[in-house]
Amino acid sequence: MQIECQNISFQYPHTDIHVFDQLNCRIDGAGFHALFGPSGLGKTTLARMMAREINGYSGQILSDRTEKILYTHNMERFPGWAGIGDIISSTTQASDRKFLDTLVDTFGVRPCMNARFSQLSLGQKNRANLIRYLLQDFDMLIMDESLANVDETTRGRIIITLKTLFPGKIFLYISHNMLEVAKFCRQVIVLRSADKSPQAQSVFGQDLMDAENFSMPHVERTMLEMVHVS
Amino acid sequence: MFHKRLQQFVLVYAAGVLSLILMKYLLHLSDYVIPGPLEIWHTALSVFVRYLWNVADTLWIAVVGHLISILLAFAIGVAGRRASWIGSLIRAAAYNIQAYPMVAVAPIIFILLGDGLLARLLIAVMICYFPLLLSVISILSEPVDSVEHFYEATGRMNWRLQVRIRAYENIHKLTTVIVGSATMAMVGTIVAEFVAADAGIGYSIRIALYQSDLSKILAALFLIGISTSLYLTALEWAGDVVERKFQA
Numbered sequence: 001m002q003i004e005c006q007n008i009s010f011q012y013p014h015t016d017i018h019v020f021d022q023l024n025c026r027i028d029g030a031g032f033h034a035l036f037g038p039s040g041l042g043k044t045t046l047a048r049m050m051a052r053e054i055n056g057y058s059g060q061i062l063s064d065r066t067e068k069i070l071y072t073h074n075m076e077r078f079p080g081w082a083g084i085g086d087i088i089s090s091t092t093q094a095s096d097r098k099f100l101d102t103l104v105d106t107f108g109v110r111p112c113m114n115a116r117f118s119q120l121s122l123g124q125k126n127r128a129n130l131i132r133y134l135l136q137d138f139d140m141l142i143m144d145e146s147l148a149n150v151d152e153t154t155r156g157r158i159i160i161t162l163k164t165l166f167p168g169k170i171f172l173y174i175s176h177n178m179l180e181v182a183k184f185c186r187q188v189i190v191l192r193s194a195d196k197s198p199q200a201q202s203v204f205g206q207d208l209m210d211a212e213n214f215s216m217p218h219v220e221r222t223m224l225e226m227v228h229v230s
Numbered sequence: 231m232f233h234k235r236l237q238q239f240v241l242v243y244a245a246g247v248l249s250l251i252l253m254k255y256l257l258h259l260s261d262y263v264i265p266g267p268l269e270i271w272h273t274a275l276s277v278f279v280r281y282l283w284n285v286a287d288t289l290w291i292a293v294v295g296h297l298i299s300i301l302l303a304f305a306i307g308v309a310g311r312r313a314s315w316i317g318s319l320i321r322a323a324a325y326n327i328q329a330y331p332m333v334a335v336a337p338i339i340f341i342l343l344g345d346g347l348l349a350r351l352l353i354a355v356m357i358c359y360f361p362l363l364l365s366v367i368s369i370l371s372e373p374v375d376s377v378e379h380f381y382e383a384t385g386r387m388n389w390r391l392q393v394r395i396r397a398y399e400n401i402h403k404l405t406t407v408i409v410g411s412a413t414m415a416m417v418g419t420i421v422a423e424f425v426a427a428d429a430g431i432g433y434s435i436r437i438a439l440y441q442s443d444l445s446k447i448l449a450a451l452f453l454i455g456i457s458t459s460l461y462l463t464a465l466e467w468a469g470d471v472v473e474r475k476f477q478a
Contacts, residue, residue: 051383053383070383070384071383072379072380072383073379075376076376076377076379076380077376077377078377079377079394079395079398080398080399080476081394081398081476091380091381091384091386129380132380133380136384
Protein backbone atom coordinates (compact mmCIF):
# COMPACT_ATOMS: atom_id res chain seq x y z
CA MET A 1 0.00 0.00 0.00
CA GLN A 2 1.28 3.39 -0.90
CA ILE A 3 0.22 6.94 -1.65
CA GLU A 4 2.56 9.36 -3.33
CA CYS A 5 2.30 13.08 -4.08
CA GLN A 6 4.39 14.15 -7.05
CA ASN A 7 5.23 17.81 -7.79
CA ILE A 8 2.07 19.19 -6.22
CA SER A 9 1.60 22.93 -6.69
CA PHE A 10 -1.50 24.68 -5.48
CA GLN A 11 -2.89 28.07 -4.66
CA TYR A 12 -6.44 28.82 -3.56
CA PRO A 13 -8.55 30.60 -6.21
CA HIS A 14 -8.41 34.41 -6.15
CA THR A 15 -5.33 34.50 -3.90
CA ASP A 16 -1.62 34.97 -4.59
CA ILE A 17 -0.56 32.65 -1.80
CA HIS A 18 1.12 29.47 -2.94
CA VAL A 19 0.18 26.71 -0.51
CA PHE A 20 2.38 24.14 -2.25
CA ASP A 21 5.18 24.59 -4.71
CA GLN A 22 6.45 21.34 -6.22
CA LEU A 23 5.67 19.32 -3.10
CA ASN A 24 6.72 15.67 -3.06
CA CYS A 25 6.00 13.12 -0.37
CA ARG A 26 5.20 9.43 -0.04
CA ILE A 27 3.57 7.24 2.57
CA ASP A 28 4.75 3.67 2.40
CA GLY A 29 2.77 0.78 3.74
CA ALA A 30 -0.05 0.28 6.20
CA GLY A 31 0.30 1.70 9.69
CA PHE A 32 -0.13 4.80 11.76
CA HIS A 33 1.55 7.80 10.13
CA ALA A 34 1.39 11.53 10.74
CA LEU A 35 1.28 14.81 8.90
CA PHE A 36 2.99 17.38 11.07
CA GLY A 37 3.80 21.08 10.81
CA PRO A 38 2.88 24.54 12.03
CA SER A 39 -0.62 25.91 11.43
CA GLY A 40 -1.38 27.36 8.03
CA LEU A 41 1.13 25.36 6.01
CA GLY A 42 -1.49 23.25 4.23
CA LYS A 43 -1.81 20.01 6.23
CA THR A 44 -5.59 19.98 5.87
CA THR A 45 -5.38 21.03 2.24
CA LEU A 46 -2.96 18.22 1.42
CA ALA A 47 -5.10 15.72 3.34
CA ARG A 48 -8.23 16.75 1.45
CA MET A 49 -6.33 16.50 -1.84
CA MET A 50 -5.39 12.93 -0.97
CA ALA A 51 -9.05 12.22 -0.16
CA ARG A 52 -10.02 13.76 -3.53
CA GLU A 53 -12.03 16.51 -1.86
CA ILE A 54 -9.88 19.26 -3.38
CA ASN A 55 -8.97 19.36 -7.07
CA GLY A 56 -7.47 22.02 -9.26
CA TYR A 57 -3.82 21.44 -8.32
CA SER A 58 -0.95 20.65 -10.64
CA GLY A 59 1.11 17.50 -10.22
CA GLN A 60 -0.37 14.15 -9.34
CA ILE A 61 -1.31 11.95 -6.41
CA LEU A 62 -0.68 8.31 -7.14
CA SER A 63 -1.99 5.46 -5.06
CA ASP A 64 -1.21 1.79 -4.97
CA ARG A 65 -3.88 -0.45 -3.41
CA THR A 66 -5.15 2.65 -1.59
CA GLU A 67 -8.34 3.50 -3.40
CA LYS A 68 -10.81 4.26 -0.63
CA ILE A 69 -9.47 7.27 1.24
CA LEU A 70 -11.63 8.93 3.89
CA TYR A 71 -10.91 12.26 5.52
CA THR A 72 -12.40 13.19 8.89
CA HIS A 73 -11.89 16.26 11.04
CA ASN A 74 -12.71 17.39 14.56
CA MET A 75 -15.40 19.90 13.55
CA GLU A 76 -17.82 17.30 12.19
CA ARG A 77 -21.24 16.90 13.76
CA PHE A 78 -23.95 14.24 13.81
CA PRO A 79 -27.52 14.99 12.73
CA GLY A 80 -29.37 16.08 15.85
CA TRP A 81 -32.64 14.21 15.36
CA ALA A 82 -31.55 11.00 17.14
CA GLY A 83 -29.12 9.67 19.72
CA ILE A 84 -25.55 8.99 18.55
CA GLY A 85 -26.05 5.22 18.97
CA ASP A 86 -28.90 5.26 16.46
CA ILE A 87 -27.03 7.54 14.06
CA ILE A 88 -23.92 5.31 14.12
CA SER A 89 -26.03 2.14 13.74
CA SER A 90 -27.82 3.60 10.72
CA THR A 91 -24.51 3.78 8.84
CA THR A 92 -23.08 0.51 10.12
CA GLN A 93 -23.51 -2.78 8.30
CA ALA A 94 -25.26 -5.53 10.28
CA SER A 95 -22.11 -7.68 10.11
CA ASP A 96 -20.11 -4.94 11.87
CA ARG A 97 -22.42 -4.54 14.89
CA LYS A 98 -20.17 -6.62 17.13
CA PHE A 99 -17.16 -4.61 16.01
CA LEU A 100 -19.12 -1.45 16.81
CA ASP A 101 -19.56 -2.69 20.39
CA THR A 102 -15.81 -3.28 20.68
CA LEU A 103 -15.04 0.24 19.46
CA VAL A 104 -17.66 1.82 21.72
CA ASP A 105 -16.10 0.15 24.76
CA THR A 106 -12.51 0.87 23.77
CA PHE A 107 -13.27 4.51 23.01
CA GLY A 108 -15.16 4.88 26.30
CA VAL A 109 -18.38 6.27 24.84
CA ARG A 110 -20.79 3.56 26.03
CA PRO A 111 -22.48 5.83 28.64
CA CYS A 112 -23.40 8.46 26.05
CA MET A 113 -24.73 6.27 23.23
CA ASN A 114 -28.32 7.39 23.88
CA ALA A 115 -27.44 11.09 24.10
CA ARG A 116 -27.81 13.58 21.27
CA PHE A 117 -24.59 14.86 19.73
CA SER A 118 -25.12 18.36 21.13
CA GLN A 119 -25.23 16.92 24.66
CA LEU A 120 -21.73 15.41 24.44
CA SER A 121 -18.43 16.93 25.53
CA LEU A 122 -15.96 17.90 22.78
CA GLY A 123 -13.85 14.80 23.45
CA GLN A 124 -16.89 12.51 23.31
CA LYS A 125 -18.00 14.14 20.06
CA ASN A 126 -14.63 13.48 18.44
CA ARG A 127 -14.51 9.87 19.63
CA ALA A 128 -18.07 9.17 18.44
CA ASN A 129 -17.28 10.73 15.06
CA LEU A 130 -14.12 8.63 14.70
CA ILE A 131 -16.05 5.43 15.50
CA ARG A 132 -18.51 5.93 12.65
CA TYR A 133 -15.63 6.46 10.20
CA LEU A 134 -13.83 3.35 11.43
CA LEU A 135 -16.93 1.31 10.62
CA GLN A 136 -16.81 2.32 6.96
CA ASP A 137 -15.01 0.60 4.15
CA PHE A 138 -11.63 2.35 3.72
CA ASP A 139 -8.01 1.73 2.80
CA MET A 140 -6.75 4.95 4.32
CA LEU A 141 -8.26 7.16 7.00
CA ILE A 142 -6.99 10.70 7.47
CA MET A 143 -7.67 11.91 11.00
CA ASP A 144 -7.42 15.70 11.14
CA GLU A 145 -7.21 16.57 14.85
CA SER A 146 -9.69 13.74 15.37
CA LEU A 147 -8.60 13.12 18.95
CA ALA A 148 -8.56 16.76 20.02
CA ASN A 149 -10.03 17.36 23.49
CA VAL A 150 -9.52 13.70 24.43
CA ASP A 151 -7.33 13.08 27.48
CA GLU A 152 -3.78 11.78 26.86
CA THR A 153 -4.30 8.30 28.33
CA THR A 154 -7.44 7.64 26.30
CA ARG A 155 -5.77 9.03 23.16
CA GLY A 156 -2.88 6.63 23.58
CA ARG A 157 -5.24 3.70 24.18
CA ILE A 158 -7.29 4.59 21.10
CA ILE A 159 -4.23 4.89 18.84
CA ILE A 160 -2.84 1.53 19.98
CA THR A 161 -6.30 -0.02 19.47
CA LEU A 162 -6.44 1.35 15.93
CA LYS A 163 -3.06 -0.18 15.15
CA THR A 164 -4.14 -3.52 16.60
CA LEU A 165 -7.61 -3.70 15.04
CA PHE A 166 -6.68 -2.31 11.62
CA PRO A 167 -3.21 -3.67 10.80
CA GLY A 168 -3.81 -3.55 7.05
CA LYS A 169 -5.00 0.07 6.83
CA ILE A 170 -3.17 3.37 6.49
CA PHE A 171 -3.89 6.03 9.09
CA LEU A 172 -2.66 9.57 8.55
CA TYR A 173 -2.90 11.49 11.80
CA ILE A 174 -2.80 15.28 11.75
CA SER A 175 -1.87 16.65 15.15
CA HIS A 176 0.19 19.41 16.72
CA ASN A 177 1.20 17.18 19.61
CA MET A 178 4.85 16.50 18.81
CA LEU A 179 5.42 14.01 21.62
CA GLU A 180 2.39 11.94 20.67
CA VAL A 181 3.28 11.93 16.98
CA ALA A 182 6.91 10.94 17.71
CA LYS A 183 5.75 8.21 20.09
CA PHE A 184 2.98 6.50 18.14
CA CYS A 185 3.61 7.17 14.45
CA ARG A 186 5.83 5.23 12.10
CA GLN A 187 6.39 7.81 9.39
CA VAL A 188 5.99 11.53 10.11
CA ILE A 189 5.72 13.83 7.11
CA VAL A 190 6.84 17.26 8.27
CA LEU A 191 5.44 20.08 6.15
CA ARG A 192 7.42 23.26 5.66
CA SER A 193 6.49 26.58 4.09
CA ALA A 194 6.28 26.86 0.29
CA ASP A 195 9.49 28.92 0.06
CA LYS A 196 11.54 26.04 1.51
CA SER A 197 12.75 23.14 -0.53
CA PRO A 198 11.91 20.33 -0.18
CA GLN A 199 8.54 21.34 1.20
CA ALA A 200 7.97 17.99 2.92
CA GLN A 201 10.39 15.72 4.68
CA SER A 202 9.94 12.37 6.36
CA VAL A 203 11.03 11.49 9.86
CA PHE A 204 10.52 8.12 11.54
CA GLY A 205 8.87 7.81 14.95
CA GLN A 206 8.92 5.00 17.49
CA ASP A 207 5.64 3.45 16.24
CA LEU A 208 4.79 2.33 19.77
CA MET A 209 2.52 -0.71 19.98
CA ASP A 210 2.29 -1.04 23.74
CA ALA A 211 3.11 1.31 26.62
CA GLU A 212 5.79 -0.97 28.08
CA ASN A 213 8.08 -0.58 25.08
CA PHE A 214 8.19 3.21 25.29
CA SER A 215 11.70 4.46 24.54
CA MET A 216 12.31 8.04 25.57
CA PRO A 217 15.68 8.35 23.74
CA HIS A 218 14.06 7.22 20.49
CA VAL A 219 11.17 9.64 20.89
CA GLU A 220 13.50 12.51 21.84
CA ARG A 221 15.62 11.84 18.78
CA THR A 222 12.51 11.90 16.57
CA MET A 223 11.31 15.12 18.14
CA LEU A 224 14.70 16.77 17.58
CA GLU A 225 14.63 15.68 13.97
CA MET A 226 11.11 17.10 13.57
CA VAL A 227 12.16 20.45 15.04
CA HIS A 228 15.28 20.50 12.91
CA VAL A 229 13.40 19.69 9.71
CA SER A 230 10.61 22.20 10.26
CA MET B 231 -48.51 34.92 22.45
CA PHE B 232 -51.98 35.93 21.24
CA HIS B 233 -52.35 38.26 24.20
CA LYS B 234 -49.11 40.06 23.28
CA ARG B 235 -49.94 40.29 19.57
CA LEU B 236 -53.47 41.53 20.38
CA GLN B 237 -52.07 44.19 22.68
CA GLN B 238 -49.65 45.39 20.01
CA PHE B 239 -52.39 45.52 17.37
CA VAL B 240 -54.92 47.30 19.60
CA LEU B 241 -52.31 49.91 20.52
CA VAL B 242 -51.46 50.64 16.87
CA TYR B 243 -55.12 50.58 15.85
CA ALA B 244 -56.18 52.90 18.68
CA ALA B 245 -53.34 55.30 17.82
CA GLY B 246 -54.52 55.34 14.19
CA VAL B 247 -58.18 56.00 15.08
CA LEU B 248 -57.23 58.65 17.62
CA SER B 249 -55.05 60.50 15.13
CA LEU B 250 -57.94 60.47 12.61
CA ILE B 251 -60.31 61.93 15.19
CA LEU B 252 -57.70 64.48 16.22
CA MET B 253 -57.26 65.44 12.59
CA LYS B 254 -61.04 65.78 12.22
CA TYR B 255 -61.31 68.27 15.08
CA LEU B 256 -58.11 70.17 14.34
CA LEU B 257 -58.95 70.67 10.66
CA HIS B 258 -62.73 71.02 11.25
CA LEU B 259 -63.47 68.18 8.83
CA SER B 260 -67.12 67.20 8.31
CA ASP B 261 -68.63 63.89 9.48
CA TYR B 262 -68.82 62.90 5.83
CA VAL B 263 -65.00 62.84 5.60
CA ILE B 264 -64.20 61.51 9.08
CA PRO B 265 -67.18 60.42 11.19
CA GLY B 266 -67.30 61.17 14.91
CA PRO B 267 -66.42 58.58 17.57
CA LEU B 268 -70.08 57.80 18.33
CA GLU B 269 -70.94 57.20 14.70
CA ILE B 270 -67.90 54.96 14.30
CA TRP B 271 -69.04 52.95 17.33
CA HIS B 272 -72.66 52.61 16.10
CA THR B 273 -71.59 51.62 12.59
CA ALA B 274 -69.13 49.08 14.00
CA LEU B 275 -71.91 47.50 16.07
CA SER B 276 -74.30 47.34 13.13
CA VAL B 277 -71.83 45.69 10.71
CA PHE B 278 -69.94 43.58 13.25
CA VAL B 279 -71.62 40.20 12.65
CA ARG B 280 -71.68 40.56 8.85
CA TYR B 281 -68.06 41.68 8.74
CA LEU B 282 -67.07 38.89 11.10
CA TRP B 283 -68.38 36.35 8.60
CA ASN B 284 -66.65 38.22 5.78
CA VAL B 285 -63.33 38.16 7.66
CA ALA B 286 -63.81 34.45 8.39
CA ASP B 287 -64.37 33.91 4.67
CA THR B 288 -61.18 35.83 3.84
CA LEU B 289 -59.18 34.08 6.57
CA TRP B 290 -60.28 30.69 5.27
CA ILE B 291 -59.08 31.54 1.76
CA ALA B 292 -55.81 32.97 3.16
CA VAL B 293 -55.14 29.84 5.26
CA VAL B 294 -55.82 27.46 2.36
CA GLY B 295 -53.78 29.66 -0.01
CA HIS B 296 -50.94 29.79 2.50
CA LEU B 297 -50.95 26.01 2.95
CA ILE B 298 -50.90 25.47 -0.81
CA SER B 299 -48.01 27.91 -1.23
CA ILE B 300 -46.05 26.24 1.60
CA LEU B 301 -46.48 22.82 -0.02
CA LEU B 302 -45.59 24.18 -3.45
CA ALA B 303 -42.61 26.16 -2.14
CA PHE B 304 -41.17 23.07 -0.44
CA ALA B 305 -41.81 20.82 -3.43
CA ILE B 306 -40.24 23.26 -5.90
CA GLY B 307 -37.64 24.40 -3.34
CA VAL B 308 -36.28 20.86 -3.04
CA ALA B 309 -35.68 20.83 -6.81
CA GLY B 310 -34.45 24.43 -6.84
CA ARG B 311 -31.84 23.90 -4.11
CA ARG B 312 -29.60 21.99 -6.51
CA ALA B 313 -26.78 23.75 -8.29
CA SER B 314 -27.95 22.34 -11.61
CA TRP B 315 -29.55 24.15 -14.58
CA ILE B 316 -33.00 23.27 -13.19
CA GLY B 317 -32.10 24.91 -9.88
CA SER B 318 -30.73 28.02 -11.62
CA LEU B 319 -33.83 28.24 -13.82
CA ILE B 320 -36.19 27.96 -10.86
CA ARG B 321 -34.26 30.54 -8.86
CA ALA B 322 -34.07 33.02 -11.76
CA ALA B 323 -37.79 32.59 -12.55
CA ALA B 324 -38.80 33.00 -8.90
CA TYR B 325 -36.63 36.14 -8.49
CA ASN B 326 -38.15 37.76 -11.56
CA ILE B 327 -41.76 36.81 -10.85
CA GLN B 328 -41.71 37.86 -7.20
CA ALA B 329 -40.30 41.26 -8.23
CA TYR B 330 -43.42 41.84 -10.36
CA PRO B 331 -46.42 43.40 -8.57
CA MET B 332 -48.96 40.59 -8.40
CA VAL B 333 -51.83 43.06 -8.02
CA ALA B 334 -51.19 44.17 -11.59
CA VAL B 335 -51.71 40.59 -12.77
CA ALA B 336 -54.88 40.15 -10.69
CA PRO B 337 -57.28 41.59 -13.33
CA ILE B 338 -56.04 39.02 -15.86
CA ILE B 339 -56.82 36.24 -13.38
CA PHE B 340 -60.29 37.64 -12.75
CA ILE B 341 -60.95 37.93 -16.49
CA LEU B 342 -59.89 34.33 -17.03
CA LEU B 343 -61.33 32.70 -13.90
CA GLY B 344 -64.20 35.02 -12.97
CA ASP B 345 -64.65 36.70 -9.59
CA GLY B 346 -65.25 33.56 -7.54
CA LEU B 347 -63.32 31.56 -4.99
CA LEU B 348 -60.71 30.16 -7.38
CA ALA B 349 -59.46 33.59 -8.48
CA ARG B 350 -59.15 34.79 -4.84
CA LEU B 351 -57.34 31.63 -3.86
CA LEU B 352 -54.96 31.80 -6.80
CA ILE B 353 -54.00 35.43 -6.11
CA ALA B 354 -53.46 34.67 -2.40
CA VAL B 355 -51.21 31.73 -3.35
CA MET B 356 -49.26 33.76 -5.92
CA ILE B 357 -48.62 36.68 -3.58
CA CYS B 358 -47.05 34.60 -0.80
CA TYR B 359 -45.66 31.70 -2.87
CA PHE B 360 -42.72 33.33 -4.65
CA PRO B 361 -41.07 35.07 -1.67
CA LEU B 362 -41.63 31.86 0.31
CA LEU B 363 -40.05 29.81 -2.47
CA LEU B 364 -36.97 32.03 -2.59
CA SER B 365 -36.50 31.74 1.17
CA VAL B 366 -36.94 27.95 1.08
CA ILE B 367 -34.49 27.60 -1.82
CA SER B 368 -31.98 29.82 -0.05
CA ILE B 369 -32.22 27.77 3.16
CA LEU B 370 -32.17 24.36 1.47
CA SER B 371 -29.32 25.20 -0.90
CA GLU B 372 -26.95 26.19 1.91
CA PRO B 373 -24.74 23.16 2.68
CA VAL B 374 -24.26 22.15 6.31
CA ASP B 375 -20.72 20.88 5.72
CA SER B 376 -20.03 19.82 9.28
CA VAL B 377 -22.95 17.37 9.19
CA GLU B 378 -23.03 16.48 5.51
CA HIS B 379 -19.32 15.72 5.10
CA PHE B 380 -19.52 12.18 6.48
CA TYR B 381 -22.43 11.21 4.23
CA GLU B 382 -20.81 12.80 1.16
CA ALA B 383 -17.43 11.16 1.87
CA THR B 384 -18.94 7.70 2.37
CA GLY B 385 -21.31 7.94 -0.60
CA ARG B 386 -24.41 7.74 1.61
CA MET B 387 -25.85 11.11 0.73
CA ASN B 388 -29.17 11.22 -1.12
CA TRP B 389 -31.57 14.11 -1.72
CA ARG B 390 -33.94 13.09 1.09
CA LEU B 391 -31.13 13.00 3.66
CA GLN B 392 -29.71 16.28 2.40
CA VAL B 393 -33.09 18.04 2.66
CA ARG B 394 -33.66 16.51 6.10
CA ILE B 395 -30.29 17.70 7.41
CA ARG B 396 -30.68 21.22 6.02
CA ALA B 397 -34.30 21.55 7.17
CA TYR B 398 -33.40 20.27 10.64
CA GLU B 399 -30.44 22.62 10.99
CA ASN B 400 -32.55 25.58 9.84
CA ILE B 401 -35.88 24.71 11.43
CA HIS B 402 -36.12 28.03 13.25
CA LYS B 403 -35.47 30.00 10.04
CA LEU B 404 -38.07 27.93 8.18
CA THR B 405 -40.79 28.43 10.79
CA THR B 406 -40.01 32.17 10.89
CA VAL B 407 -40.32 32.37 7.10
CA ILE B 408 -43.64 30.47 7.18
CA VAL B 409 -45.06 32.71 9.89
CA GLY B 410 -43.85 35.80 8.00
CA SER B 411 -45.49 34.70 4.77
CA ALA B 412 -48.87 34.29 6.52
CA THR B 413 -49.29 38.07 6.55
CA MET B 414 -48.69 38.10 2.81
CA ALA B 415 -51.35 35.43 2.30
CA MET B 416 -53.87 37.54 4.21
CA VAL B 417 -52.88 40.71 2.36
CA GLY B 418 -53.02 38.87 -0.98
CA THR B 419 -56.52 37.60 -0.34
CA ILE B 420 -57.82 41.00 0.75
CA VAL B 421 -56.21 42.70 -2.26
CA ALA B 422 -57.78 40.11 -4.58
CA GLU B 423 -61.20 40.68 -3.00
CA PHE B 424 -60.71 44.43 -3.19
CA VAL B 425 -59.81 44.31 -6.88
CA ALA B 426 -62.67 42.24 -8.22
CA ALA B 427 -64.15 39.51 -6.01
CA ASP B 428 -67.74 39.34 -4.81
CA ALA B 429 -67.08 38.08 -1.27
CA GLY B 430 -64.76 38.51 1.69
CA ILE B 431 -63.73 41.50 3.77
CA GLY B 432 -61.80 43.06 0.86
CA TYR B 433 -65.04 43.18 -1.11
CA SER B 434 -66.82 44.80 1.88
CA ILE B 435 -64.08 47.45 2.08
CA ARG B 436 -64.57 48.17 -1.62
CA ILE B 437 -68.32 48.68 -1.09
CA ALA B 438 -67.60 50.91 1.95
CA LEU B 439 -65.19 52.92 -0.20
CA TYR B 440 -67.89 53.43 -2.86
CA GLN B 441 -70.17 54.67 -0.04
CA SER B 442 -67.34 56.83 1.37
CA ASP B 443 -68.09 55.26 4.75
CA LEU B 444 -64.91 55.47 6.83
CA SER B 445 -66.64 53.93 9.87
CA LYS B 446 -67.22 50.67 8.02
CA ILE B 447 -63.63 50.66 6.77
CA LEU B 448 -62.33 51.16 10.32
CA ALA B 449 -64.56 48.33 11.59
CA ALA B 450 -63.24 46.06 8.80
CA LEU B 451 -59.64 46.98 9.62
CA PHE B 452 -60.20 46.13 13.27
CA LEU B 453 -61.52 42.66 12.43
CA ILE B 454 -58.73 42.07 9.89
CA GLY B 455 -56.17 42.91 12.57
CA ILE B 456 -57.75 40.56 15.10
CA SER B 457 -58.02 37.66 12.64
CA THR B 458 -54.44 38.14 11.35
CA SER B 459 -53.13 38.19 14.93
CA LEU B 460 -55.06 34.99 15.62
CA TYR B 461 -53.65 33.24 12.55
CA LEU B 462 -50.07 34.37 13.22
CA THR B 463 -50.33 33.21 16.83
CA ALA B 464 -51.63 29.82 15.72
CA LEU B 465 -48.71 29.50 13.29
CA GLU B 466 -46.15 30.55 15.90
CA TRP B 467 -47.57 27.98 18.28
CA ALA B 468 -47.40 25.28 15.58
CA GLY B 469 -43.82 26.37 14.79
CA ASP B 470 -42.85 26.08 18.46
CA VAL B 471 -44.38 22.60 18.66
CA VAL B 472 -42.49 21.48 15.54
CA GLU B 473 -39.20 22.95 16.80
CA ARG B 474 -39.60 21.32 20.20
CA LYS B 475 -40.45 17.97 18.60
CA PHE B 476 -37.42 18.21 16.31
CA GLN B 477 -35.08 19.06 19.16
CA ALA B 478 -36.54 16.68 21.77
